[in-house]
Amino acid sequence: MLKQHLQYKLQQKLSPQQIQLMKLIQLPTQAFEQRLKQEIEENPALDSGKDESDEFDDNLNQNEYNDDSSDSDTIDTQDINIDDYLSDDEIPNYKTQTNNYSADDDDKSIPYAGGTTFNQHLLNQLHTYRFSEQEEIIAEFLIGSIDESGYIRREMDDIIDDLAFTQNIYTDETEVKKLLNIVQELDPAGVGSRNLKECLLIQLKRKSEKPSRILALEILDKAFEPFAKKHYKKLIQKFNISEVELREAIAEIEKLNPKPGGSYVGNNKIAEQIVPDFTIQITDGELQLTLNSRNAPELHVSAEYNNMLKSYKDSTIKSKSQKDAVIFIKQKLDAAKWFIDAIKQRQQTLLLTMNAIMHIQQDYFLSGDERKLKPMILKDVADKINMDVSTVSRVANSKYVSTPYGTKLIKVFFSESMKNDQGEDVSTREIKKILETVIKNENKKKPLTDDKLSELLKEKGYPIARRTVAKYREQLDIPVARLRKKL
16 A cells, blocks of 8 residues: 655765865876866866956946846846856955965976887897798797796697687697797897796806806706795705805806896886875974975966856847857856865865874974884874865875975875883884894894794884784785795
């Protein structure tokens, strides 16, 4: 049976302007510049650069737009508030340039040098060999299968099948391996290898003849697994050598490049250019924070659109087409005003958030000592500036700050807290830094196990469990004790 009833709900919804602001806040400087360029292209009512004239007609008011024409040609003055766009009091608020940013601010950019790709570099070498038509296609296909590290990580059978399907070339493993050997003769040494062992062997074979090189070849060829696991005693027994001879052979291997593709200087892989969103400087012992001037563009409402509204005021006959045109102008002016206001709020939010972070981590920014980083989570900053945690997260996750100690991602200043033996809250980053220092200074002949590291940290006043030490070690990309061992 159908019923009718009233239901009350309390809902919270974001306005389009709030959504636009949130999207702008999370953009780093370069992405923000692209978004700004896109908005200027899409909205003709939005102009960039300095406004040539700030003189607008003060006499234009809402009443002048009410005329005696028919209802169909009359525009609702509440819908089109011309004063919002033409008043001298309002126009300055549309500009985002402030006195904090001067015209001679450095706009540093990184030039990119041109060059051939790694793949093209290999093909240029290949074309110095003489091949039959089929051999050349196969050799070029092999080069096309080399990844950026310099390896061919595909099985021979897969390559043979692909040659048949994509190139209409029917071949066998013998011919492919013959051409692969030629590809492996190209520079840099080790390119075209199918695994690390083959890569290192190819490089060693090109080195000059000496006892340590011969021994290194034997170790890699006949005892690669014990070598990779650093079972040095087994290697000494297997090859009947002294510790000094083994050390010299290992030194030869350590000079090799496990990723030959990465060593090619002409590899023009697109580099990610980091543009700091903030700059922190120390002046007379005080911290100074500035926002990158590229985040504070000069924007204003188009004077041309202002003139269009003036033309409508001056016209004696208000036609339907003119009404539609003014409605369109009003929409564009609204969008321009909303966008400029969003940029201003973005600047304020960025500065407010970073300023709070800077004051919380003041000891670190003055000294550069990571052990002085205080425990800090998103909520700490959000409470300090009276904003939502999600807003702080948007700022922290994608922005960089230039400090006297290098350019840092803002989120690295956030960390959980732990209690030391005195009951004080300390940052987990401080513990990681101490752990890293302990491992760096350990005896490499007898590296410290996670249990030993846990005991040492407890002695230093940081009571953490072995599994926590293992987690921090992995986060620092430090291998286990056995793999840190050196002769």
